[in-house]
Amino acid sequence: MGVSSAAAMVGQPLVATSGLQAPQDSLAGRGATGTLRDPSVVGRPRQPTVIRGDEAEIQAIEQRLACNCGCTLDVFTCRTTDFTCTYSPTLHREVLALRDEGKTAQEILDAFVDKYGEKALMAPKPEGVINLTGYLLPAGLIAAAGAGLALFITRRKGAVAAVAASNAPKSMLQAHASPEELDRLRRALADIED
Amino acid sequence: MTLLGQFALWAAFAIGLWCVLLSFSGRWQGRPELSATAVRSVYAICGCLLVASVSLWKGLIAHDFNMEYVWAYTSRNLPSSYIFSAFWAGQKGSLLFWAVVLSLFASAAQLLTARRYAHLMPYVAGVTSAVVTFFVSVMLFAADPFERLGITPADGRGLNPQLQNVGMVIHPPMLYLGYISLTIPFAFAMAALLSRRLDTGWIHAIRKWTLVSWLFLSIGITLGMWWAYVELGWGGYWAWDPVENASLLPWLTMTAFLHSVMIQEKRGMLKRWNFGLVIGTFLLSIFGTFITRSGVIASVHSFTQSNVGYFFLAFLVIAAVLAFTLLYTRWALLEAEVQLESVVSREAAFLFNNLLLVGIAFSVLWGTLFPILSELVRGTKITVGVPFFNRVNVPLGLLLLGLTGVGPLIAWRKASTSNLKRQFIAPVVSGLITLAGLLALGVRDFYATVALALAGFVAGTIVQEFYRGIRARSRMHGESIPLAFARLIGRNRRRYGGYIVHVGVLIYFVAFAGMAFKREQEATLKPGDSVEMSSPFGHRYRFTHLGISQYEALNRIVSAATVEVTKDGRSLGLMTSEKRQHVDSFKRPTFEPSTEVGIRSNLQEDLYIVYAGSVEGTEEAVYRFNLNPLVWWVWFGGLVLALGGILTMWPGGGPTTSAPRRAQAGYEVTLVGAGKD
Numbered sequence: 001m002g003v004s005s006a007a008a009m010v011g012q013p014l015v016a017t018s019g020l021q022a023p024q025d026s027l028a029g030r031g032a033t034g035t036l037r038d039p040s041v042v043g044r045p046r047q048p049t050v051i052r053g054d055e056a057e058i059q060a061i062e063q064r065l066a067c068n069c070g071c072t073l074d075v076f077t078c079r080t081t082d083f084t085c086t087y088s089p090t091l092h093r094e095v096l097a098l099r100d101e102g103k104t105a106q107e108i109l110d111a112f113v114d115k116y117g118e119k120a121l122m123a124p125k126p127e128g129v130i131n132l133t134g135y136l137l138p139a140g141l142i143a144a145a146g147a148g149l150a151l152f153i154t155r156r157k158g159a160v161a162a163v164a165a166s167n168a169p170k171s172m173l174q175a176h177a178s179p180e181e182l183d184r185l186r187r188a189l190a191d192i193e194d
Numbered sequence: 195m196t197l198l199g200q201f202a203l204w205a206a207f208a209i210g211l212w213c214v215l216l217s218f219s220g221r222w223q224g225r226p227e228l229s230a231t232a233v234r235s236v237y238a239i240c241g242c243l244l245v246a247s248v249s250l251w252k253g254l255i256a257h258d259f260n261m262e263y264v265w266a267y268t269s270r271n272l273p274s275s276y277i278f279s280a281f282w283a284g285q286k287g288s289l290l291f292w293a294v295v296l297s298l299f300a301s302a303a304q305l306l307t308a309r310r311y312a313h314l315m316p317y318v319a320g321v322t323s324a325v326v327t328f329f330v331s332v333m334l335f336a337a338d339p340f341e342r343l344g345i346t347p348a349d350g351r352g353l354n355p356q357l358q359n360v361g362m363v364i365h366p367p368m369l370y371l372g373y374i375s376l377t378i379p380f381a382f383a384m385a386a387l388l389s390r391r392l393d394t395g396w397i398h399a400i401r402k403w404t405l406v407s408w409l410f411l412s413i414g415i416t417l418g419m420w421w422a423y424v425e426l427g428w429g430g431y432w433a434w435d436p437v438e439n440a441s442l443l444p445w446l447t448m449t450a451f452l453h454s455v456m457i458q459e460k461r462g463m464l465k466r467w468n469f470g471l472v473i474g475t476f477l478l479s480i481f482g483t484f485i486t487r488s489g490v491i492a493s494v495h496s497f498t499q500s501n502v503g504y505f506f507l508a509f510l511v512i513a514a515v516l517a518f519t520l521l522y523t524r525w526a527l528l529e530a531e532v533q534l535e536s537v538v539s540r541e542a543a544f545l546f547n548n549l550l551l552v553g554i555a556f557s558v559l560w561g562t563l564f565p566i567l568s569e570l571v572r573g574t575k576i577t578v579g580v581p582f583f584n585r586v587n588v589p590l591g592l593l594l595l596g597l598t599g600v601g602p603l604i605a606w607r608k609a610s611t612s613n614l615k616r617q618f619i620a621p622v623v624s625g626l627i628t629l630a631g632l633l634a635l636g637v638r639d640f641y642a643t644v645a646l647a648l649a650g651f652v653a654g655t656i657v658q659e660f661y662r663g664i665r666a667r668s669r670m671h672g673e674s675i676p677l678a679f680a681r682l683i684g685r686n687r688r689r690y691g692g693y694i695v696h697v698g699v700l701i702y703f704v705a706f707a708g709m710a711f712k713r714e715q716e717a718t719l720k721p722g723d724s725v726e727m728s729s730p731f732g733h734r735y736r737f738t739h740l741g742i743s744q745y746e747a748l749n750r751i752v753s754a755a756t757v758e759v760t761k762d763g764r765s766l767g768l769m770t771s772e773k774r775q776h777v778d779s780f781k782r783p784t785f786e787p788s789t790e791v792g793i794r795s796n797l798q799e800d801l802y803i804v805y806a807g808s809v810e811g812t813e814e815a816v817y818r819f820n821l822n823p824l825v826w827w828v829w830f831g832g833l834v835l836a837l838g839g840i841l842t843m844w845p846g847g848g849p850t851t852s853a854p855r856r857a858q859a860g861y862e863v864t865l866v867g868a869g870k871d
Contacts, residue, residue: 033720037744039811041775042753043787046807046816048718059714066577072435073428074579080716080806080818081428084786119575123582124564130572134564138557138586145549153534153542 043084054099061095061105065112066122074122196261196340199249203330203340206242206293209235210327217320221389229316236304236319239326240297247294250287250339254280260346263287263339269352270779271749276353279363282370283353285487285502286339291367292483293329296374300326303378303403311399317385318378325377332505349778352749355788358776361421369414369441373479375407376444380476380517383469387520392465392527397455400472405843408452411445412839416832427789427804429714429820431828434583439562440482443555447475450551453544460606461541462531466521467548469528473517478555480510485562536608543601550594557586588641592648595703598696599625599652602659617658624654642710645703652700656693663690683841691842698835701827708799708824716806720814729821731798736760740768742805742813751775755805755815759794769794771805771817800825 036042052058062076069085071078075095079088091112098108112120124131213235220228250263254277259265267280267287276283282291300322304315333339356362379400386396418441419431432438451471454464488503534541561578568576603617628650632643660682667678683690711730719725719739726736738758745752753773759766772790777783792803802820809816 034741034813036742036753036808036811036813038751038753039808041744041751041783041787042742042773042811043807045811046718046809048809048814049716049816051717064581066579072433072579077428080714081426081789081804117575119577122577122579123585124568124576124578130568131576134560134568134578134582135586138553138560139590141556142549142553142590145553146546149542149545149549150537153537 057105058095058099061108062092064109064122065091065120195249195252196342199246199340202242202246203334206239207327207330207334209238210323210330213323214320217316221316232316232319233304236300236323239323240301243294243297247290250290251281259350260343262341262343265343265347265350267353269350272353273748275363276358280353282366283357286337289329289333289337290339292370292374293326295370296377297326299375299378307399311395313389313391314382314385314396317388318381321381321384322377328509332502336502336505349780352776352778352784355774355776355785356425359421359425361417361425365414365417365421368410368417372407372411372414375403375410376476376479378403379472383472387524392524394459397458402843404452405839408448409836409839413836415441415445420829424791424793427791429802434580436562437486439558440485442558443482444475444478446551446555447471447478450548451475454548457541457544465528465530469521477510477514480506484510538604538609540601540604540606543597543604547597547601550590550597554587554590557590561586592644595648595652598699599655602655620658621651621654625651639710642707645707649700649704656696659693687841687844691838694838694841695835698831698838701831701834705824705827705831709822711823713821715819718809718814718816725819727819727821729799730823733761737819739815742815749776751777757803759801769803771803773805795826797826799823
């Protein structure tokens, strides 16, 4: 029995139970692993993580697959977070099995879509009218509105300039300010403007 | 106490209806005594709801488990601070919290608004009372917080473990305060439309309220990110969850309003747009409430599904129809006093900024609703998660960041070529130097590189603005640099407070970019086993599993997995991640075991450890280790943003009335220039 768990007595403070200084603790490769005093309070039993050569690829695939436990997370994040979810470990095993069959990442994603429907993906495929609308509509609307706005202002600009030129008060024109002086004045105003 | 609470709710409901009736009829019939009674009724509603709130708190503190709400959200062994926060932890209590806070805000608006806006106040009373009465009616007819059980259980079910966090004591009230206070600007906008007093008076009357709402929303969203990060355990702080999106929507439109209102104040433009933004922001706050409480969209943050969603949907539709119809009827009265003159002007930059902010809000709303729309149109269920939102919104967000740096550089009315050259050189050089530095360091992630380079550009803009302001003060008044800096901010809090807010936004973007380089690894470790990870900053971390200890705390049994951490061979100490099995006072489990992550934070990166579980009931532990770069800066960015917001709304210091005069002087300069050319 590991010293941490052996020392862990309900009601005792953490300091008394940590057992970090205990030399007789069983360590990996040096003896049996200790058993928890109460395994039922640490959630569902876990399987040892199998670190594979293609771990990064598996992680990338699972980050594109949605867990269906209601967590709104991807399979990798959900299964490594453990919202006591039983779906994501199952989906993980399916990914591993498909990978072991020699399927590519895209083939695995397609297999999930075939089995669970499009909701298995974290984001809809950017294909088809509806999905493409989903991706492009916001940026398209902003671009269209921006272009319309720029056009509107530019068209007004000519009219405003003409009105301004014809309405410019004579007394001001008689100020005989040089372009340099006007530029200095603009800069000074720019410095103090709110 | 439940009888008293229920009586208080019914009284608030009756007085609320009375107030709505009096406030409108008093104004329309020209009977000031009715209007005065309506205003006094606002305080009466507030008093009733305070009594109801005290009744609920009394039940919570007294462990009155005969009250369904007390039984559902507390237990005898729940720590006191969470008994206090249980008030807003559940659907029913949070509705009461909303109603009482709104009635307090409504009373404060009546008390604190200057007398020159007295003509608006009866309408403001009517609108705020209508909203409060709606919330009270939801409680009375669908979600009674004072509902009694047939029996009195010996103990309650306890509070959801994820809500037993200090973040959940502070974050929901902050977010609620932001949401709730949005009703006040909305009420003033409606009052201005109803009274046909459509000058800038209502804008000045709500200035502080809009800033208060925006500030609370900002703090609430940042605290929400912090809570998600430390409590949910998935390793990040923003997942584009529908409820997170719902909080972001009104923040975006309110931010747009805070910019566009400046154009109305200075130039008399965008009147219709500003009314639209205030109305839209209020409706989005109700929409967010609908999403959170209806169960129409799955979210880990939402309340349990209930029929209150129908109430909110109906209220949302009615409020939208009434408000936009009213705006439509006043459309002709809201003509702009002047027109935009140039695409290259600060007004235009603000307009494009507004377009982007509202566009991003639409994009977030679109993504949130897209699964429903897709199912309606195609009959196919889809998931719209992080990849979708990132693909659609990150480019828009970067564009917005760029505009944050562009806006302050462009002159009002029309910028000349010389003005543009003079203004842009330093910020552009700053951005290019940042870009070159990033490329030299080997940073290749496209969006992160663009974000950081734009951050360099925006930083250049802000530093230049402060530098010029300080230099001008030093020259004109002979002040030392620290004194000139302090007075520069103190004398023009709105402008320089705004720049500090921009610094906060800039820090946010830098921190968000950091997450592009996060590292994560799973490992199953027996005591003594280690795992090593390299961080993006080049550090090498070693995590050695020491063991698992189990012990009892006040209301939970804790299994603590301890890891010894070294950084580049130097010991950093121990980190602990826990599994917590919460129990009631009879030691009966109340919820599924929850995870408490271990976090060690510094300016560069966070070490983030999740003890996911044990193998076969042994000390062999399954872990996820994350190295999350720059996360500390998210919280710091939130602090800077909040400080900038507080500075902006601090009383005095902002000569806003002289701004149009200065703008007029600039206009005359333009005319002289046009005349000479």
